[in-house]
Amino acid sequence: MSRRATMLFALVLAPVMSLAASGKVLAEEAQRWAVNMPRGVTSVSNAIYDIHMIAFWICVVIGIGVFGVMFYSMYAHRKSRGAVAANFHENTTAEVVWTIIPALILIVMCIPATSTLLKVYDTSEAEMDIKITAYQWKWQYEYLGEDVVFMSELATPETEIYNTAPKSQYYLQEVSEPLVIPVNTKVRFLITAKDVIHSWWVPDFAVKKDAIPGMVNETWTSVDEPGVYRGECAELCGQGHAFMPIVVNVLEKEEYSAWLSEKKVEVAAIRELTKKTFTLDELMAAGEEAYNRSCASCHMANGEGIPGVFPGLKGSAVATGDISKHLDVVVNGVAGTAMQAFGGQLSEVDLAAIITYERNAWGNDTGDAVQPIDVLKFKQGQ
Amino acid sequence: MAHGPAKGIGRWLFTTNHKDIGTLYLWFSFAMFLLGGSFAMIIRAELFEPGMQIIRPEFFNQMTTMHGLVMVFGAIMPAFVGLANWMIPMMIGAPDMALPRMNNLSFWILPFAFALMASTLFMEGGAPNFGWTFYAPLSTTYAPPTVNYFIFAVHIMGASSIMGSINIIATVLNMRAPGMTLMKMPMFVWTWLITAFLLIAVMPVLAGAVTMMLMDINFGTSFFDAAGGGDPVLFQHVFWFFGHPEVYIIILPAFGVISHIIPTFSRKPLFGYSSMVYATASIAFLSFIVWAHHMFLVGMPIGGELYFMYATMLIAIPTAAKVFNWISTMFRGSMTFETPMLFAIAFVILFTIGGFTGVMVAIAPADVQYHDSYFVVAHFHYVMVAGAVFSGTAAVYYWLPKWCGRMYDESMAKMQFWISFVGFNVTFFPQHFLGLAGMPRRYADYALQFSDWNMVSSIGAFTYGASQLLFLFIVIRTIRSGTPVSEPKVWEGAEGLEWTLPTPVPYHTFSTPPEVK
Ligand SMILES: [Cu+2]
Numbered sequence: 097m098s099r100r101a102t103m104l105f106a107l108v109l110a111p112v113m114s115l116a117a118s119g120k121v122l123a124e125e126a127q128r129w130a131v132n133m134p135r136g137v138t139s140v141s142n143a144i145y146d147i148h149m150i151a152f153w154i155c156v157v158i159g160i161g162v163f164g165v166m167f168y169s170m171y172a173h174r175k176s177r178g179a180v181a182a183n184f185h186e187n188t189t190a191e192v193v194w195t196i197i198p199a200l201i202l203i204v205m206c207i208p209a210t211s212t213l214l215k216v217y218d219t220s221e222a223e224m225d226i227k228i229t230a231y232q233w234k235w236q237y238e239y240l241g242e243d244v245v246f247m248s249e250l251a252t253p254e255t256e257i258y259n260t261a262p263k264s265q266y267y268l269q270e271v272s273e274p275l276v277i278p279v280n281t282k283v284r285f286l287i288t289a290k291d292v293i294h295s296w297w298v299p300d301f302a303v304k305k306d307a308i309p310g311m312v313n314e315t316w317t318s319v320d321e322p323g324v325y326r327g328e329c330a331e332l333c334g335q336g337h338a339f340m341p342i343v344v345n346v347l348e349k350e351e352y353s354a355w356l357s358e359k360k361v362e363v364a365a366i367r368e369l370t371k372k373t374f375t376l377d378e379l380m381a382a383g384e385e386a387y388n389r390s391c392a393s394c395h396m397a398n399g400e401g402i403p404g405v406f407p408g409l410k411g412s413a414v415a416t417g418d419i420s421k422h423l424d425v426v427v428n429g430v431a432g433t434a435m436q437a438f439g440g441q442l443s444e445v446d447l448a449a450i451i452t453y454e455r456n457a458w459g460n461d462t463g464d465a466v467q468p469i470d471v472l473k474f475k476q477g478q
Numbered sequence: 479m480a481h482g483p484a485k486g487i488g489r490w491l492f493t494t495n496h497k498d499i500g501t502l503y504l505w506f507s508f509a510m511f512l513l514g515g516s517f518a519m520i521i522r523a524e525l526f527e528p529g530m531q532i533i534r535p536e537f538f539n540q541m542t543t544m545h546g547l548v549m550v551f552g553a554i555m556p557a558f559v560g561l562a563n564w565m566i567p568m569m570i571g572a573p574d575m576a577l578p579r580m581n582n583l584s585f586w587i588l589p590f591a592f593a594l595m596a597s598t599l600f601m602e603g604g605a606p607n608f609g610w611t612f613y614a615p616l617s618t619t620y621a622p623p624t625v626n627y628f629i630f631a632v633h634i635m636g637a638s639s640i641m642g643s644i645n646i647i648a649t650v651l652n653m654r655a656p657g658m659t660l661m662k663m664p665m666f667v668w669t670w671l672i673t674a675f676l677l678i679a680v681m682p683v684l685a686g687a688v689t690m691m692l693m694d695i696n697f698g699t700s701f702f703d704a705a706g707g708g709d710p711v712l713f714q715h716v717f718w719f720f721g722h723p724e725v726y727i728i729i730l731p732a733f734g735v736i737s738h739i740i741p742t743f744s745r746k747p748l749f750g751y752s753s754m755v756y757a758t759a760s761i762a763f764l765s766f767i768v769w770a771h772h773m774f775l776v777g778m779p780i781g782g783e784l785y786f787m788y789a790t791m792l793i794a795i796p797t798a799a800k801v802f803n804w805i806s807t808m809f810r811g812s813m814t815f816e817t818p819m820l821f822a823i824a825f826v827i828l829f830t831i832g833g834f835t836g837v838m839v840a841i842a843p844a845d846v847q848y849h850d851s852y853f854v855v856a857h858f859h860y861v862m863v864a865g866a867v868f869s870g871t872a873a874v875y876y877w878l879p880k881w882c883g884r885m886y887d888e889s890m891a892k893m894q895f896w897i898s899f900v901g902f903n904v905t906f907f908p909q910h911f912l913g914l915a916g917m918p919r920r921y922a923d924y925a926l927q928f929s930d931w932n933m934v935s936s937i938g939a940f941t942y943g944a945s946q947l948l949f950l951f952i953v954i955r956t957i958r959s960g961t962p963v964s965e966p967k968v969w970e971g972a973e974g975l976e977w978t979l980p981t982p983v984p985y986h987t988f989s990t991p992p993e994v995k
Contacts, residue, residue, distance in 0.1 A: 128930050130915040133847055147844050155834035163827060166805045170823070173744075175812045181746040182810040191753050194802045195795055202791045205841065210784060212843040217780045232620075257923060259529045267528060269925045292616040293710060295775060295850060299916040304846050306775045308711060309615065310704020313777035326925075330850040330918045332609045334616060335536040338921040402536065404602035405622060431705070434620050 134300055137321045137346075141302035143212045150208065154201060216302075219314045222284030226275070230287075230294035230307035230329070231436055233336025233393060237275045240286075244359050247441055248273050249389060250339045254397075257339075269326040272389070274343035278352035282318045290436060292334060298327030298342055306331055319346045334434075336393050370444045370468040376452065379465055383453025386446045391454075394434065399458040406434065410458040419464060422451055423474045439475060444468040482985050491586070494578035495985065496563045497881075502585050503560030504874075508950070510552030510592060511867075515943055517545035522905075522939040525932050530923055538922035539607035540599065546610025547628075550728070551635050552592050554866045558731040559642050561873050562670050564881065566646065568976035568983065569664045571655025571992045576648035584641035591634035598624035609920060611721065614702035614713040618694045625695060629688045636681040643674035643681075650674075655975065657994035661752065664974055668755050669734030672762045676723045676730075679766070684720040687713065711776050718769035726765040729829075729861060730758060732869035733800060736822050738974075739876050740804050743819035744811030745971035750803040757796035757803075764793045774845045783842045790840040794833065801830055816969075817891040821872035824899050825864060832860030835910070850920075853913025859906045871898070871949065878953065879968045883982025884960030890952055897945035904938025 135145045173179040227238040234249035251270040255261035264270070277283050287296055289307040297304040298317075305315040319325075327342035347355060374382075388397055394406040401408035409415045414422050426447060429437035438447065448468040455462040483489045483498065493499060521541050524533050533541070563581065567574055575581050598605040603622035606612070617625060650671045654663070663671075690713075693699040700706025702713045741748045748754065771790040774783060804826055813819070835857040839848045848854055879885045908931040913919075917928045924932065967977045975994070979987050 128927065129911075130927065131911040133914040134916070144844055144847055147841060148838070148847070151838045151841060151844065155837070159830070159834065162801065162805060162830065166808060166823075166826070169805070169809045169811070170813060170815075173809065173811050173813055175745070175814045179810075179812045181744065181812040183746065184810075185747040185749050185751065185807075186753075187750075187806075190802075190806070191750055191799065195799060198795050198798045202794060202837075205837075206788060206791065209787065209841045209843055213780065213783060213787070216843050216846060217783075257530055259531065263528060263926060265926070267926050268923060292620050293613055297850075297916075297918065299847065302846055304775055304849060306777065308704075308776065310710065311777060327916070328918050328921075332539070332613070332616065332920045334620065335534075335539060335607070335922075337539070338535065338918075338923045341925075405536070405604070432619055 136300045136302050137319050137323070137325070138301050138303075138317050139320075140212070140216055140317070141300060143208075143215060144302045147205075147208050147212055151205060154205065158201075216315070219284050219316045222282045222316055224277075224281065225284045225286060226277070227286045227288070228296055228307065230289040230291075230296070230333070230340075231441065232291050232334050232434060233329070233340040234390075235275075235296070235340065235342060236441060239356070242356065242360070244356065244363060246273050246359075247390075248275060248343070250341060252339075266326070268339065269328075269341050269343065271341055271343045274324070274345045276345045276347060276352065276355050277317075277319065278349045279319055279322045279346050281349070282316060284314060284316045287313045287315065291434065293331050294329050294333045294340070295331035296327070296342060297330040298325055298344055300325045300327075301344075303327075304330055319344075322346045322348055339393075366443050366445065370472055373467055373469075374448075374465070376456070376463075376465040379449045379452040379467075380456060382445070383449035383451075384457070386442070386450050387453050387457075390438065390442060390446075391450065399454075399460075409454050409460075411460065415454045416460050416462055419451075419455075419466060419470075420474065422455070423466075423471065426451055427471070427475060444471040444475075447471045492582065494574070494582050496567050496575045496578070496581065497983065497985065499575075499581050499585050500560045500563030500565075503556045503563060506585070506588060507553050507555075507557035507560060510548050510556070512946065512950075513596070514545050514548035514553050515946060517541045517548065518939060519943050521545060522936040524922065525924070526936040527933065528924055528926055528929050533922075535922040536604065536607065539609075539920070540605040542920050543606045543609050543612075544596075544599070547595065547606070548592070549862075550610060550724070551632075552588075554728050554862070554870070555639065556588060557870045558670075558673075558728070558866075559639075561666075561731065561735070561870070561877075562642075562646055565877065565976060566649055566667055566670060567653070568979060568987060569667050569974055570650065570653060570658055571975045571988050571994065572649060572653035573986065573988050573991075575645050576653055577645045580641050581645055584638045584645065587634050588638050591631040591638070594627050594634075595631040598622075598627050601627075611717060612691075613717070614691065614694070614710050618691050618702055621695065626692070629692050632688045633685055636685045639677050639681050643677040646670055646674040647678075655988070655991040655994050661755070662994060664734075665737035665748065665751070665754055666731065666734035669730040669737075669758055672758050673727050673730045676727050676762055676765065680720040680723045680727075683716060687716045687720065690716070711773070714773050714776060715770065718772045719766075721772065722769040723762075723765040725858075725861070726761060728866050730762065732825070732866050733758065735869045735873045735876075736804065736825055739818045739822040739872055740807050740826075741973070742876070742969050742971045743816060743822075744808045744813050746807060746811035747973070748803070749806035749809075750799075753799060754803055757799045760796045761793060764789065764796075768793065771840055771842075771845075774842050775849050787840060787842040791837065794837050794840075797833055801826060801833070816875075817886070817888065817895055818872045818876035820892065820895045820899075821868050821875065824895070825868045825872065828860055828864030828868065828902070832857055832865060835860065848913065850918055851913035852909045852917045852919055855919045856906050856909035856913060859909070863906070864902060868898075868902075874953065876969075878956060879960075879963050880976065880979075880981055881983060882957050882960070883962055883964065884956050885963050885968075886952055886956040886960055890948075894945055894948045894952060897948065898942060901938050901940075901942030901945055905935050905942055906938070908932075908935045908938075 133148055225240040227240055229236040234247055236247050238245040248271045251272050252268050256263045287305050287307045289309045294307040301317045303315055303317050305313045323346055325344045329340045395401050395409050399410035414425055427439035429435050445468045448466045448471045451466045455464045601624050603624055606628045608617040690701040694701050700708035702708050702710050737748055768790045770786045839845050912928055912931050917924055964981055966981055
């Protein structure tokens with residue numbers, strides 16, 4: 097039914113499509129001019145797709161009936177054809193009938209809707225748990241019990257967004273590091289946010305759940321086919337709302353285990369780096385990159401911020417003053433403002449590099465080199 | 479009572495005449511409609527192509543927010559209050575509104591509210607940018623400082639609406655002509671009576687919500703701040719307890735207008751008058767108990783989800799009854815298709831499509847996919863634009879000749895109808911596709927697979943926008959130089975007290991109440 101339904105959809109609703117010629121072109125055009133929901137790759141997404149199609153066809157049938165009568169009478173009962181108005185203005189039978197029939201249809205629709213909803217809500221017996229934390233404007237994925245946690249943020253460069261470079265295929269749908277999960281495994285997501293409300297949506301999984309500060313919402317998925325699936329933040333969360341995509345890489349189970357062990361080694365290596373002493377130049381180079389990734393969305397790449405909303409760091413008292421105050425702001429954030437606590441989001445190495453960068457870029461020129469170990473000591477000393 | 483209107487600007491500033499005040503409301507709402515429309519044009523221009531071309535995301539959010547707020551509170555609501563002011567006294571045979579001075583006040587505070595709100599566009603930090611639904615904590619902890627102006631503006635609008643509603647209720651309940659029992663009242667009066675009660679019930683809730691925001695922002699409370707023991711979801715419950723009835727506040731008077739136009743041009747009485755009244759009342763009642771269907775993804779317990787899903791579906795029944803009644807009114811009538819009728823028929827078709835998608839989004843599991851996507855944007859523009867705006871336009875074409883004694887240019891008006899109709903559908907129908915394909919709403923920029931339909935939608939929007947300028951032109955031309963009409967019944971099939979008055983309607987009418995059969 098799926099393909100035929102889509103085709104019908106397309107033929108009825110988008111006559112443009114019928115112009116496209118042969119098979120391949122048609123497929124490409126169908127993708128560009130997509131008109132329907134994806135069937136998706138989970139049992140829930142399939143169930144939802146079916147309900148959607150049932151509801152759609154019920155609406156089409158009712159629509160044809162109702163508008164059919166209307167168009168008929170617009171044609172047949174027009175004054176220009178000499179129609180003389182009848183004078184009836186009520187009919188109890190008809191009114192009772194058209195109250196009962198919609199009621200019955202609705203009851204019929206409620207049955208699959210209820211059973212699918214029960215399925216959506218059934219987070220029991222999950223095989224693994226992933227905690228998803230939303231920040232303005234990125235996602236943090238934490239593999240509970242595995243000591244693996246990382247940030248996933250937009251990888252599309254500003255140049256593409258502001259049209260100075262051509263847009264790549266996955267424009268605004270590519271991230272620094274995708275979420276990785278195994279196929280055919282019931283994964284439970286524990287979703288929360290640190291600042292405003294966001295919503296984690298992957299259409300192919302039919303998973304969408306609000307990420308709300310101070311609350312942990314649960315949902316789940318179990319993906320039938322390996323592949324790369326893309327989604328986005330669905331709840332307005334500020335200026336970066338359109339710029340915090342989701343990418344999920346679904347792997348075969350063995351590949352997933354291999355990825356996980358590799359990831360653990362990587363985490364250990366980064367921890368190791370914390371002990372190293374870097375030169376000012378190394379920190380500046382790493383800092384610029386990390387700053388642009390994590391801070392520039394608010395404080396701007398030129399350090400000037402957005403007046404009245406986000407303070408500039410160029411020449412700011414904090415960025416040119418006492419280092420421990422600077423560390424405090426970045427590690428712990430400023431409560432009640434958009435300035436988040438980055439202590440838990442970034443590694444010591446990144447934090448040290450960013451702070452060094454902020455203290456020396458844009459003419460701040462303090463000459464301070466903050467080392468990862470300083471950051472670690474600051475964190476531990478609290 | 480024999481005198482005419484005062485001269486000069488004083489006529490408008492100090493007027494207590496329901497027709498003058500109605501006119502003020504209508505012009506104000508049209509001005510706001512153009513303002514909100516120009517915000518929409520900026521939004522659609524930015525979304526014409528992927529990539530940020532003309533504005534920055536920060537400003538984009540201000541545009542979507544201001545578009546929603548201005549259209550809902552500045553354009554649509556005042557438009558129907560304007561129609562109520564003009565028509566209710568004439569329909570029930572009253573000389574004026576019951577509380578004419580309050581009537582003046584409730585209008586004149588509105589321009590201040592909107593001036594205050596629009597002025598934030600020029601302030602540091604920019605205008606409100608948290609969406610017209612202003613969910614906390616984006617609208618509290620994370621809001622620009624101008625949020626305080628927004629809160630004050632909402633309070634003023636609320637006060638205006640409440641005063642307007644009290645006035646309508648007082649007028650309808652006390653000033654009907656002898657013999658006009660409640661069940662003989664015209665549908666427009668009925669729908670407004672019910673709407674006025676809705677407004678009085680929910681505007682204070684909105685005021686409560688913004689006051690709690692004000693406290694959270696300025697006085698250290700934590701109603702909506704989880705860190706202080708509050709709950710961001712509480713905000714949504716309070717907001718939608720106001721917000722859901724609000725959509726019926728907008729649409730019920732539109733139903734009323736359509737229930738006059740269709741019988742007139744079908745030359746046949748409204749089918750099922752009493753069932754229309756009961757349907758309106760039950761829609762109004764149900765509108766209070768379904769609010770959380772806007773919040774299916776906040777993590778409600780499953781019992782709550784099921785309840786809100788079932789309750790919401792119930793609304794489809796009285797709404798469907800209304801559509802069936804309109805179609806039965808047309809059935810075996812003797813129809814002609816002047817512009818008001820064209821808009822009314824378009825209303826029935828497009829509103830029904832919006833109703834269909836409404837039932838779809840009410841299905842909680844399916845809403846997992848629809849929620850906060852462009853599908854929802856399409857849905858509510860089908861009910862708000864094709865519902866409220868089309869019926870408002872229909873009302874103006876329908877009553878304008880009566881008000882000013884001049885007929886609009888029929889062929890130009892028909893052209894305006896067809897441009898609006900095509901423009902509207904080209905704008906919003908593809909948004910269903912975008913939403914189903916996975917494009918979230920309120921996105922300043924989007925992935926490449928959404929490019930084509932967005933471009934189509936933008937082209938439609940520019941067309942629709944242009945058709946509104948044509949509408950303005952037609953109305954002004956009618957008032958200044960339309961063909962004079964003088965028979966009381968401007969339309970052959972029109973029924974009701976308002977059509978017994980001379981055309982154009984004198985400044986004071988029904989100084990002695992008419993007798994209703
Ligand atoms: Cu977000």
